Amino acid sequence: MKAFTPLCCAAAMAACSFSASAQSSRSLPSGNAGVTVYGVAATEMVHVTNFSDGTHVGSSNRLENSKVTASRLGFIGSEDLGGGLSAVFNLEMGYALDTGAQSNATATFNRSSLVGLRGGFGTVTVGRQWDVEDDILSRYFIFGGYGVFQFSEFAAISDTVINSVKYVSPNYGGVTVRGLYGFGERVTGRIAELAVNYAAGGPLEMGATYRTQKDINGYNTQLATVGASYKLPSTTWGEWRVHGGYAWSKPQLPGSHRTAAYDVGLVWSPESNTNIALDYVARDQKGTPDDSRFVRLGGEYFLSRRTSVIANLIALQNKGVASQRFYGVGAAGEDQSVVSIGLRHAF
Template sequence: MQFKRLAIAVIAAAPLLAAAQSNVTIYGVLDAALSKEDTGAVNGKKTLQLNSGNQSSSRFGFRGTEDLGGGLKAIFNLEAGYALDTGVGDTALFGRRSVVGLESEFGTLTIGREYSPIAAIAAASDPFGQGFYGSNLSAFGSTGRLTRRLSNSVNYKSNAYSGFSVLAAYSAGEQTSPVAPSAPGLPVTADSLNLRGIAAQYANGGLYLGLGYHEYNRLAAGKDKEMAFGAAYKFGDFEVKGGYLVADPTAANNKFEQLNIGGTYTMNANKFFVTFQQNKVEAGNAKGNAVALAYTYNLSKRTNLYASYAQLANNDTASFGLNSSSTNITPPTTAPGSDPKALSLGVRHAF
């Protein structure tokens, strides 16, 4: 009789035990803003835009863990982006992040589409938190600039030891045959589009330091190099952040450099942001300097209002633009020297 009672109790508790061992969370961000944008081009038209994702990219996702015992966990994350103003999803359904992996006392190993080691440094050291026009996201995505996400990748992040942690990644270009070189002296290679990256971080109290490096085998163009250095320090209600990002392609005179420095001040539900950004490319001695301001007001833990303003001054050979979390303002390359500007008012809700 006692055995039967015990068996019934175990069977009844099984769903609760399963729920305790594994969990899945649905989360997301909805961000919309009304923006007045100006590319700065001669005879260009200032436009009023309803944008999605000026402070944070609008998204939804699923993440979960399963306790495998002995300190080992299975983890996954699927994250999709979309435009709140139109309801249209990104080209790739889970193009923001799509990984499965294992987590233990030795660190975390993930496989799939993941953020690069340099992306972690840039995110931690951007005064704007990679939101609002004037963020350091203008250093990513364009040809010859830095790589933010890695498809077909294997990624490792160590646990922190005395404040130190290490990130490493390998992204397979999946080229099935050797690719001929694009210039004399470059080797024939079968690993074109492969990327190898590593980064080291230190976080202790209010101090953060990060350093990262990528080596990217561009298709038939030799190896590109990407580097990042970031720092941050929080003291009381103030936080200062800065970063230096470099993309050095194989081709001569194409080196790209970006410097960001700024800070935030928090006062109750109010938060104020300021940042200065400089972009440079060797070719033509192109240079652009940007100054940006932002303000957020928290209506609750999950909802805030925001306002931001940014302006960028390009020299006569430059056509740099302004990037927020999901939108950008880029002058036409046929009109170098144009000075883009943007003013945005928006609302952001996270769930």
């Protein structure tokens, strides 16, 4: 690697920490009327090998909008309607901090645009909203940008669904149930999802999801996931949590293959302001040698309650003609290494 690499490695190891928070980390408020403006401003300096622009393949040094926590601006609020019923809404847009441009040129509120009701029956929302996988899987898979949803068959593990209705049940002894239906309207095809999650405040959390999508050409794709997380007893060395997730994708598209993905990881918090994570993630395309896998060491060090330094070391391997990537368009059989360090501020 070029001179940039050891410099970033040193900075990464000095600041190495990680917080495995979901891309959509948020919760709809309840209570009296009010609107909150919130957001994230984050960027990363990145060195990436085997970067392909479709014509050339080579190393690249880049200033990027952060993958760990995408920059965003949002508005969230609620109104107490009485009798235990509240109206809720959320509008959220993504933007690229390095350029100032919207992350989606055709949808201003590409990360969320929903309205709904919350009461003793649970919460019902309609609009563009995060899928049920994104809601619960951040405890079982990497959700800090360099994650399993970067694999081409598993993007739906963290995605928004337009024209959708979503239901989230009350918490029954730590168990919540979620369901989503996307009408598609000749744009994305119909989507139906179901999720169940157990999180009672103890060391063990478990969840599972199922999704089926019929595209506008009538082809169906199924996606199922299961995961668990366990917090180990605290020690003088800090706090430890282990997690694991399994995902299975079955598309009907011509030429497609059933594919499985695995994520096994450890999160270590030696101090209250420091988190370090190590994950191994593998993608197994059934019936072919075109598999992929990567190891990620990531971290986050909090300079204050709102501001943190983030760092990542990633080694991605492609077998056969697999062309998975974190940056660029991908190149058949080419591995990719990423070293990044960045700054994130939440407001």
